[in-house]
Amino acid sequence: MDSLPYYLQTVLNGILAGCIYALFAMGLTLIYGVLNFVNFAHGELIMWGAYFLYLAMAEPFALPLYAAVPLALGMTALLGAAMDFAVFRPLRRANRLTLLIAAIGISFFLRNAAQLFWGAQVRTYGFEIQQGYRWMGLSLTPQQLAIIVISLICIVGVYLLFFKSRIGKSMRALADNLDLARISGIYTQKVILSAWIISSLLAGTGGILMAMDTNLNPEMGVVNLIKAFAATLIGGVGNLWGALIGGLIIGLAENIAVLYISPGYKDAVAFVIMVIILLARPYVVAGERSD
């Protein structure tokens, strides 16, 4: 058990989990960058993304995977946009506490809605367990390979969109100064809507990948919100590359820590890292705030 391949396998699993956390964290930090608040309902977008796929693949629809995934992602994006339209847009100029309480309210609403439809039990997509590729004592299932590939595609996509496209430039302008962006002729509604759609797509993709690798349950939202947040803290809030690296660090730390502590505390690792960062580098968070 205590051999090198075993250790390497742990690192590999950590990278896998880290890729998914990076997707969550990038979506969270994107909304933070544009609208300057932490979306407490981000975890619920993750969870609903996974459940939308479950819905599309289960009876009575029973769609094949290639049709179900785009549908599920579309629904997640719609949910994100609807959330903004119904709640966050009326509160755009409200004070921060009001906004946060509303966000945690939606998150609670969506979580219980999932529980209402699907119950609290743990579910899976029911894929067959596949034989992993073996190489030097390491094993990697096709699903896990897909996680890495899809995460990389998403990361490159976000890079192109954010730094090479017009809408990405508008988003960055909005993040810098909303009023200034507006008077420069940027159509802010459209930019904010695109930010929500991208954030939801990242959350949905991550949620589906995570559910494929492990399972689905209504509690998966809040746990991953905390991890995503810890990841954004590591890299500096509002920083996309920071979120990516932060996600990988959390994934690795969690999987390596389980070698030494009880697996019951796996989800606590992200929180402990968060506290350490706050104690060691409080300025990471204290800087760059408008209020």
Next chain:
Amino acid sequence: MDLLLHLAVVAAIYSIFALGLNIEVGYTGLFNFGHVAFFAIGAYASALLTLQGVPFSLALIAGIACAGLGGLLIGIPALKLQGDYFGIATLGFAEIVRMILQNQVAWTKGPMGLPGIPRPEIFSWHVDTLPAYLFLSLGAATLTFLVIGFLTLSPFGRVLKAVRDDETAAAVLGKNPFAYKMVSFVIGSCFAGLAGVLWAHFITFVSPGDFTLTETILVLLVVVLGGKGTLWGPVVGAVVLIFFQESIRFLRLPPEWSGILGPLQQMIFGLLLVVLMIFRPEGLIREKGRETVDRA
């Protein structure tokens, strides 16, 4: 009649719980989304001690002290954070506390919970009937109300509001915002601990499943519905909400609905929070001297 007394006790306990949160959220502007953690600490500390034969009055003090100490320890890193970050940090802390309760099976019996927590015995007064417990919890709620009322009407309370409204201005005037936030957070945690102790000895059973985000949402809703930053708000909120929650049981719905009813009720609570924030963020009772719509 017994049901009514039961509701009154729960409402009194939730008033204490909410009064503690209100001093943080309402008066100081701290977004504590993990208030239930301190409730849980108080409940478990007192339950474990009394099950070991420690007298109730000592266990009560220990429960409050443990909750306060928990607040102090988590406050040191978390209070360095601004607004939303503090919210996430406290949310995470509450999850950790629940995880510890669930995993440290040697102390807490894990998910099985702790049954048979004795009813309180204060010197020679056995609080083992419902009216007696109501008397005890109403007494505790009144005391909490008076203490919080005294604190918030005093100059100390005005500094808290100043820190909430403009931290920089308060700092310029020579008030240390971190220290005031810390005191407010610890006081809030102590009262959550008190509520937890009363809860544990009333229900006589605690398990980690009783202390989830649901309870945090409920107490947050109590504060927000009643009116944050007001003295009576949390009390009014607690009475309204607890009676609403429990009145569903009167409807005598078929038992097979119970799996649906729980999530449905919590969906309503979540939605109520959102609707309140959009249409009446100040709650039922409006804080005096504050504009209806406050700007960012």
